[in-house]
Amino acid sequence: FLLNHARHPYILNNLKKKLTDQGDNVYIGSRNLDKPHLAEIVQELGWDTFLIRPMISNSPFAIVSYIIQQIIQINKVIRKNKIDRIISSDLNIASIAAKRNRINTVGWIDTEHVTWQVKIAFYSSDVLIAPEFAKFDQYKRIVFKSIIDSAYLHPSIFKYNPEIVENLRLLENGRPILYRLTNFTALHDKKIKSRDWEYDLIREIAKNHPIILVSEGKVPKDLQKYQKNFKITDFHHILSQCKLYIGSGGSTATEANLLGVPAIYSNPLNAGIFEEFQKRFGLFHNHRITKQLILKSMNYFLSMKKSEINLRYKKILNYCEDINPLLYRLATDDIEILKLEARK
Structure with a gap:
C-alpha cells in the first residue's frame, strides 16, 4: 500500500486485516507522513511504514531528482520484499517502478481537482476504480455505486462508540455543529487564499449553538475554547x-x-460527487463560499425535521454500497479479469 492522504489508512484498514488474516504480507509506504494527521493515524492503527523520500524543494531540478530517487527507492522495496502488486490512489511514480519489475498497479481515484495527476494515473496504472458520480467518462475504469468513504463508514463497518463522546462531554448542551478549517496547503487548494471572515462566522454561530472547531492551523485565542483534544481516530465517532x-x-x-449528518461544503472547488450528493440526496449544500450563503444553508438544515433528515439519509445508504469487496478484488483478482471490467 502507498499512502498519500489522511483517509488512505482508513480506506485500506479492512483490506489489510483481511489480507493478513489469510497469510498475505502487506507492506505500507508513505510519500507524505507530514500530511495533516496521516502520521498520527498510522501510529494509532499500529502500522509499520517506510517513508519514501520526501521532496524538499520545488525547483525543477529538485523535482526531477526527487522523482528519480523515489523510483529507485520503490524499486528496491519491490525487489527486497518480492512485492507482486501495488495498491494506492497515487500511482504515478510507483507505476514506473512497478513496470520495471513487471508487477501490477491498481487503485482508486477520488479527486477530480488535480487534472494532470488524474490523467497520468489513468494512463500509468493497470486498473483503477472510481465513483459513478466522478467525471471520468473519458477514461477506462471500474465504476462503483458508492463513495470511497464507504470502505470505513458504511454501517456494516463503522460502529459508533458512545463512550468516546461521553468522555469528552460533547453533548451536554445538545448536539453541536462541527466547523472545520483547512490551511489550503493541498495541491488542489494552492489558489485559494486564507479566509479570515470565517473566524467572525464561527463567533456568530457560537452565540446560539454549541460548536466544535477543528482546524489544521492556529486560530485566534478566543476561538480556542471551541477546540477539543481527542485522538484523531475518534474523529468519526464525534462527527x-x-x-x-x-x-x-x-x-x-x-x-x-x-x-x-447534513453538510455545508464551503470550498470554491467543485466536483461531480458534490453536485450529485446535493441533487440526489439533499443533505449536502455545495459551493457555499460566503458567510451569507453558509448561514442560509445552516438555517435550512437546522430547521429540517429529524424525520426528513432520516428519510434523505436512507437514500444515501440505499445508494452507497460497501466497497471493501471491490478493494479485495483489486488486491487478489487476476489483473486481466479486472481489465475486462474497466470501461469508459
Missing part, C-alpha cells in the same frame, strides 16, 4: 453525533453525509 458539518474539506463533507 456522527453532530447536527451539522460546515467546512472547506470535501472529504469530511461526504463523510458527514455517510454518517447521516
Whole structure:
C-alpha cells in the first residue's frame, strides 16, 4: 500500500486485516507522513511504514531528482520484499517502478481537482476504480455505486462508540455543529487564499449553538475554547453525533453525509460527487463560499425535521454500497479479469 492522504489508512484498514488474516504480507509506504494527521493515524492503527523520500524543494531540478530517487527507492522495496502488486490512489511514480519489475498497479481515484495527476494515473496504472458520480467518462475504469468513504463508514463497518463522546462531554448542551478549517496547503487548494471572515462566522454561530472547531492551523485565542483534544481516530465517532458539518474539506463533507449528518461544503472547488450528493440526496449544500450563503444553508438544515433528515439519509445508504469487496478484488483478482471490467 502507498499512502498519500489522511483517509488512505482508513480506506485500506479492512483490506489489510483481511489480507493478513489469510497469510498475505502487506507492506505500507508513505510519500507524505507530514500530511495533516496521516502520521498520527498510522501510529494509532499500529502500522509499520517506510517513508519514501520526501521532496524538499520545488525547483525543477529538485523535482526531477526527487522523482528519480523515489523510483529507485520503490524499486528496491519491490525487489527486497518480492512485492507482486501495488495498491494506492497515487500511482504515478510507483507505476514506473512497478513496470520495471513487471508487477501490477491498481487503485482508486477520488479527486477530480488535480487534472494532470488524474490523467497520468489513468494512463500509468493497470486498473483503477472510481465513483459513478466522478467525471471520468473519458477514461477506462471500474465504476462503483458508492463513495470511497464507504470502505470505513458504511454501517456494516463503522460502529459508533458512545463512550468516546461521553468522555469528552460533547453533548451536554445538545448536539453541536462541527466547523472545520483547512490551511489550503493541498495541491488542489494552492489558489485559494486564507479566509479570515470565517473566524467572525464561527463567533456568530457560537452565540446560539454549541460548536466544535477543528482546524489544521492556529486560530485566534478566543476561538480556542471551541477546540477539543481527542485522538484523531475518534474523529468519526464525534462527527456522527453532530447536527451539522460546515467546512472547506470535501472529504469530511461526504463523510458527514455517510454518517447521516447534513453538510455545508464551503470550498470554491467543485466536483461531480458534490453536485450529485446535493441533487440526489439533499443533505449536502455545495459551493457555499460566503458567510451569507453558509448561514442560509445552516438555517435550512437546522430547521429540517429529524424525520426528513432520516428519510434523505436512507437514500444515501440505499445508494452507497460497501466497497471493501471491490478493494479485495483489486488486491487478489487476476489483473486481466479486472481489465475486462474497466470501461469508459
